[in-house]
Amino acid sequence: MKTRGAVEFRNVSKRFGQFTAIPDLSLSIEPGELVTLLGPSGCGKTTTLRMLAGLESPTAGEILIGGQDVTRLPADRRDVSMVFQSYALFPHMTVAQNVAYGLESGGMKAAEARERATDALTLVGLEGLGARLPAELSGGQQQRVAVARALVLEPQVLLLDEPLSNLDARLRRRVRTEIRELQQRLGFTAVYVTHDQEEALAVSDRIVVMKEGVVAQMGSPRELYEAPASEFIADFIGExxxxxxxxxxxxxxxxxxxxxxxxxxxxxxxxxxxxxxxxxxxxxxxxxxxxxxxxxxxxxxxxxxxxxxxxxxxxxxxxxxxxxxxxxxxxxxxxxxxxxxxxxxxxxxxxx
Missing domain, CATH: 2.40.50.140 (Nucleic acid-binding proteins)
Structure with a gap:
């Protein structure tokens, strides 16, 4: 990847009608860091990710990526890529075509897009599988295709929304290790959303635990596990x-x-x-x-x-x-x- 983008939320709030999902969020993520947003359902983690992706607009505050204010920019101008929970692969396209799709849609010539797609598949350990259809791959392989499709765009920030929730327990352990190893090897900035405490502990440089739209505690996995700041954190991280x-x-x-x-x-x-x-x-x-x-x-x-x-x-x-x-x-x-x-x-x- 060519760039590593810093991320900053400055006093960001989000309301849906009379309901305040995020009252006042300030958060900085360093270039090359993998930060996980963790918390129970309804805590605001997915809303935060969607605001960063440009899929939701904040009610107030500023969002910066790589030092640029992107608060009012549409999703396609934010230089981020997202890996969705459902993978969202096109079933009628081959693996290589799925990975190259975003490049070709952006105007890149087909030959160059195919070459970049092949390189991306090699990065995620799927070399030689480009001609297969998604249905011919395992769940873990499909997830890696989704990651390759996001990485091939060389975004400043990779966003991962509950990326392992559709996998069984054993496969989740393996794929989370692969994602972490890939992130460390390539050094890209990543924001990862999950409700799974073990998953967060395994993949993160830092964890942001959210409760009712507020950061309850932020720190390294070891800090949160060994020095919880509240009873909520103590119970939520490791029970x-x-x-x-x-x-x-x-x-x-x-x-x-x-x-x-x-x-x-x-x-x-x-x-x-x-x-x-x-x-x-x-x-x-x-x-x-x-x-x-x-x-x-x-x-x-x-x-x-x-x-x-x-x-x-x-x-x-x-x-x-x-x-x-x-x-x-x-x-x-x-x-x-x-x-x-x-x-x-x-x-x-x-x-x-």
Whole structure:
């Protein structure tokens, strides 16, 4: 790709009648960065993407691509390409014709368009399949054709709208890896929309979590997973348990925290002494039948091959725990202790 475009939203809002979908969005995306807009249905992520694509007009504010104000430009003058959830391939055209279509529609000679299409198919690992019809390809291959068709236009920004939602779980894992590897190899700017937390963690340089049209938290996948800014983020990214605790003391950036009777040293995250709430990941505790730890009782257990899933009742309330060290589930009603580990536990700042 020839260009990498920066993207900027400046105080962008969007209303549909009396409903405000996006109240005031300011967001910058660096050239060559893959940023994922993540959130539940109705959070505003797709509306944001459509405004960037030129398929919706903002009510107020400015949108810039590569430093140019494109707020009022039509979609075909924005130098972006979009990969849709449905692929939108022409069934009567060959794969190569699908990829070349946008170039030829823009006035490029057929021979040059075919050559560019062949190069694009090679980029996405579909070399030699240009003569096939879309129906003769697998779902994953069709998705790569859709990506090649977008990339061949050499846009400043590639937009991906729930690109893997039509694939089964195993194929989603493979294709998301291919998209990420391609983006890193070519260095194009990409804005990716999904509601799938695991998908967002796997492909993104940064994740923007949206709630009711507002950015709830923005950061790297690791930042959002290990240091959620709110209970909403803690629950939405990785489905953490939210438990009660108490900050016993703070020294510099570290806090001693009582969690169900166990004392753990954690980043203080701006909190002082007193009651606090914590995000507790499902792998933050080991389930033991005896010894030192937070006491509890098995409320349910399920053997899932490479791990056992428990619900434990006890000092922390009812929590969900995944144990990948045991292949024999403890029975319901069995007394247990939880051996807590600092990794997977985080104080939630908003509880201050």
């Amino acid at each position: 953490a348990n939210v438990v009660e605790g108490r900050v016993l003391s703070v020294s510099g950036e570290e806090a001693q925290v009582d969690v169900g009777g166990a004392v753990i040293v954690l980043p203080a995250r701006g909190l002082g002494e007193g009651p606090a709430r914590l995000a507790m990941r499902s792998n933050a505790a080991r389930v033991r039948s005896g010894g030192e730890g937070v006491p509890g009782t098995v409320a349910s257990s399920a053997y899932l091959g490479d791990h056992v899933e428990y619900e434990i009742d006890g000092a922390l309330g009812r929590i969900f725990v995944v144990d990948d060290e045991s292949d024999t589930p403890l029975p319901v009603g069995a007394p247990v202790v939880l051996d807590l580990r600092p990794r997977g536990l985080a104080l939630i700042p908003e509880s201050a």
